[in-house]
Amino acid sequence: MEQEVVQVQLRAAGELQYFFTGGMKFNIGDKVIVEADRGLEYGEVFGINKKLSEIGAVEEPLRKIIRKANPWDEDQIAKNKAKTEELMDVCEKKIGEHKLPMKLVDAEYSFDRSKIIFYFTAENRVDFRELVKNLASIFRVRIELRQIGVRDEAKMLGGHGPCGRRLCCMSFLKNFDPVTIKMAKVQNLPLNPSKISGLCSRLMCCLGYEYKNYREYSKGMPKVGKEINTDQGKGKVMAANPLKRTITIDFGGGSVKEINIDELKETKKQA
Numbered sequence: 001m002e003q004e005v006v007q008v009q010l011r012a013a014g015e016l017q018y019f020f021t022g023g024m025k026f027n028i029g030d031k032v033i034v035e036a037d038r039g040l041e042y043g044e045v046f047g048i049n050k051k052l053s054e055i056g057a058v059e060e061p062l063r064k065i066i067r068k069a070n071p072w073d074e075d076q077i078a079k080n081k082a083k084t085e086e087l088m089d090v091c092e093k094k095i096g097e098h099k100l101p102m103k104l105v106d107a108e109y110s111f112d113r114s115k116i117i118f119y120f121t122a123e124n125r126v127d128f129r130e131l132v133k134n135l136a137s138i139f140r141v142r143i144e145l146r147q148i149g150v151r152d153e154a155k156m157l158g159g160h161g162p163c164g165r166r167l168c169c170m171s172f173l174k175n176f177d178p179v180t181i182k183m184a185k186v187q188n189l190p191l192n193p194s195k196i197s198g199l200c201s202r203l204m205c206c207l208g209y210e211y212k213n214y215r216e217y218s219k220g221m222p223k224v225g226k227e228i229n230t231d232q233g234k235g236k237v238m239a240a241n242p243l244k245r246t247i248t249i250d251f252g253g254g255s256v257k258e259i260n261i262d263e264l265k266e267t268k269k270q271a
Contacts, residue, residue, distance in 0.1 A: 002051050002052055002053060003020055003021075003051075003052050004020070004021045004023075004049045004050065004051060004052070005018045005019060005020055005021060005049070005050055005051075005052055005055060005062060006018070006019060006021050006026050006045055006047055006048070006049050006050065006065070007019075007045070007046045007047035008032060008034060008043040008044065008045055008046060008065070009043050009044050009046050009174065010034070010036075010041055010042075010043040011041065011042065011043060011108055011110075011117075016046060016174055016175075018055055018058060018062055019032075019034050019035075019062060019063055019064055019065045020062055020063070020064040020065065021049055021064075021065055022064050022065060024065065024068070025049060026045045026048075026049060026065075026068070027045065027048075028045055028046065028047065028048065029044060029045060030044070030045040030068055030069075031043075031044055031045075031068065031069035031073070031074070031077075032044070032045060032065050032066075032067070032068055032069060033065070033066045033067050033068075033069055033073055033111065034063060034064070034065050034066060035063040035064050035065075035066060036063070036110065036111075039110065039111075039112040039114040039115075040066065040110075040111050040112045041110055041111050041112075042069060042073065042077055042111040046174065073111075076111065077111065080108065080109040080111070080113065081108070083109060084106070084107055084108060087107035087108075087109075087116060087118070087139075088104060088106075088107050090135070090138060090139075091104055091107060091118050091135060092104050094131055094134050094135060094138075095131065098128075098130060098131050098134070100126055100128060100131060101122060101123065101124070101126060102120045102121070102122040102126050102128070102147075103120055103121045103122065104118060104119075104120050105119045105120055105121060105148065105153050105156055105157070106118075106119045106156045106157075107119070113141065114141060114142060115141060115142040115143070115144060116135070116139055116141055116142070116143055116144070117144045117145075117146055118135075118143070118144070118145045118146070119146050119148050119152075119153075119156065120145060120146070120147060120148070121147065121148060121149070121150060121153055122147060125147075126147070128145050131145070132145060150200040150201060150202060151169065151176050151200045151202055152176075153200065154167060154169060154170075154198065154199045154200035155167065155169040155170050156170075158170045159199050161198060161199070161204070161206075162195075163206075167198070167199065168205050168206060169205065173205060176205065177205070177208055179202070179203040179204070179205060179207050179208050180203070181203065183203075183207040183208055183211040184196050184203070184207055186211060186214045186215050186218060186242075187207070187210065187211065187214045188239075188240065188241075188242075189207070213243075214242050214243070217242035217243055217245065218240070218242040220261065221240050221242060221245075221247060221261050222237050222240070222247060222261075223237065223240075224237050224238065224239060224240055225237060228249070228264075230249065230259065230264060232251065232257070233251050234251070235249035235250055235251040235252070236249065236250050237249055238250045238256065244260075245260060245261045245262060246258050246259060246260050246261060247259055247261055247264070
């Protein structure tokens with residue numbers, strides 16, 4: 001019988017990985033304890049059970065899920081999270097002592113407290129070897145310092161976007177796909193950085209959600225600023241609405257009309 005796997009997000013800020021289910025069934029959102037590289041780790045199920053053959057090639061050997069999180073596990077996770085402030089205070093003090101050009105973002109224990117991960121941002125690569133030795137001598141556990149990007153920082157710290165909802169990256173978006181200024185242009189959005197940038201100061205991820213639809217609906221539409229001939233005379237395209245398939249034309253003399261692009265095509269054929 002073919003083995004089943006399920007995708008799990010490790011810890012609150014960890015990566016997505018596949019794990020063997022061991023015959024257990026899981027639902028999205030289930031908290032689980034998994035076999036990690038050294039000891040045990042906790043995570044949240046992000047996908048439904050799949051056959052191993054359905055996920056394609058994987059880079060590393062897959063480990064297994066030990067169990068669904070029980071009340072004792074949940075208590076242990078809560079205790080670990082309660083230590084975050086203490087970990088941050090010590091690490092920030094040591095960063096200052098070593099005069100390292102880095103900004104500490106978050107810290108967390110692994111489930112079994114065999115490791116502490118510190119997340120930080122920096123403009124360039126940082127030589128933190130002495131800092132790691134210092135922290136290891138204080139906490140007496142394995143120390144890992146992980147450099148992250150500004151989008152990951154926003155995901156960890158959280159907040160609300162201009163839409164009033166929680167940031168997509170901390171609620172449902174697990175992977176950061178490339179976002180370009182072209183996506184904003186196709187959707188006729190203002191190219192003001194303050195209007196199209198998120199809390200991370202990068203282009204908002206949601207610019208990509210409807211980009212493909214706008215690009216498809218924009219096909220065959222004249223560009224803004226172009227002069228065209230219609231059955232009502234010659235005019236200049238002032239605005240375009242791909243979703244409504246309409247363009248706004250200025251015919252001069254104060255005459256401005258919104259015309260359906262499909263009707264405009266039919267007029268051209270009859271001319």
